[in-house]
Amino acid sequence: MPFGEVVCGAPGSGKSTYCYGKHQLFTALNRPISIINLDPANDNIPYPCAIDIASLITLQDVMDEHGLGPNGGMLYCMEHLDANFDWLEARLKELGPDAYVLFDIPGQVELSTNHESLKHIVQRLTKIGFRLAAVHLCDAHYVTDAAKYVSVLLLSLRTMLQLELPHINVMSKVDLIAQYGDLDFNLDFYTEVQDLSYLENVLNTASPRYAALNMAFCSVIEDYGLVGFETLAVEDKASMLHLTRAIDRATGYVFVPSRDAPAPEGALEASSVPASARPNTFSLFSSAAGAMAGNVRDVQERWVDAREQWDAFERKEWRKEGENIREASEREKVQAEARGKNRIRERK
Missing domain, CATH: 1.20.5 (Single alpha-helices involved in coiled-coils or other helix-helix interfaces)
Known part of the structure; x- marks a missing residue:
């Protein structure tokens, strides 16, 4: 059974950089990985691309042929991919049953918040056997402004509700956060999203006209209680490994045994099937979930305080x-x- 990540986020959040960093990490770890570029406007791909949507459609061709702007053209491209999903499915089958796939999604946030094409594509990927997790990247500099932080929380929540996948929200570029000024609270306040009422004074000071509206948004976010963040410094090995472990737990990859792992006594013989399709008994007894290493306070000390x-x-x-x-x-x-x-x- 193939596994994968749907890498989404606003423009400039570091999606392609993350995919390239993940490719380098998995290559060093000797883990298989394939990256799929689903951004028809991305003509400067930094990573080795297993499948490129440009082979099917490009944004520039759509804009020239139909007279659409960049956003409208992007929506058209996603609708075209949705209508021609068999093209993507045929190429994904060539990657094999044990593939680990990263889907690099365009940066237009409406694709992951309210447009149906990407949701349909994700649902069809799930139906053909992919175990996916959504990895939603948000630039960490938004936490330096309370109003921007609330908007990121709303965006993350809407994406979670739209895609309906195991979901990991990530504050990317955390290694650059100190460049944007001091934080009003410790970093764990922003990652754990526990009590947003502490933002009231900051919001009243920064934008008193919209303070009540912002607090109403905070109330909605807290009522759902779904949003939380991991941190990421893509050039830091420990940070990448920590995020990889979190994603592996979300997808269930952590319970897949390695190819040469010995079968525990009493497990069913399944040597003829791919590792990702072996019985759960085999996987559970030959994998160790363990406690998650790393702490947000350590991240703050590493990248902010010291x-x-x-x-x-x-x-x-x-x-x-x-x-x-x-x-x-x-x-x-x-x-x-x-x-x-x-x-x-x-x-x-």
Whole structure:
């Protein structure tokens, strides 16, 4: 059974950068990954693309042929993909039954909030066997402004209700958050979304005219109680691994055994089927969910409170690691030369 992520978010939230970073991480971990570009306007793709919607339709062609603007043309492209889903399905089958797929979605937020085409595509992907999770990226700088933060909460909530998938909201570019000014609260206040009444004073000060409206929005968000955030610094390995573990739990991939994992005693024999389709007993006994590592307060310390100290510490560790690698390489070289001399003596 294939797994995947529907990577969505507003323009500039870092979707393509995240996909590229995920490809690099999975390549290093020796995990299979395929990235599908579903953005017909994206002609500068940074990652290796397994399937590109440009082979089916492009935004520029639609705009030229039908006289549509960028937003209208994007909606047309998604409707065209929905109507020609068999094109996508045929190419997805070529990736194999154990594929892990990232769907890079266009940045127009209406596609994931109120337009039906993307929702139909996701539903049809689920019907053909994909276990998907929505990964909704939001630029972390929005938390530096209370009104913008409320708007991001509304956008995230609407996306969750529209796509109807296991959902991970992500504050991307958290490593840049200190550039936008001081936070009114600790970072965990923004990620856990527990008591938004604390925003009232800030909202009254910043935009008193809309304070009541903003608090009404906060009440709606709290009534649903669905929104929360993970953090992401795409160039930080620990951050990427933490988010990957959260997504694996959401999709159920964490319970899929590796290909060479031994079967526990009493499990059904299923060597002839893909790993992702083996019985749950096998998967559960050969996988360990474990406790989620990482803490938002650690993230705040790393990227907000003590970034310079952490950067200096990491540079020191990198230098030490480089020196160790260089010393190990020199030792191997000396040992190889010694072995060569010994062979020469033995021949004599």
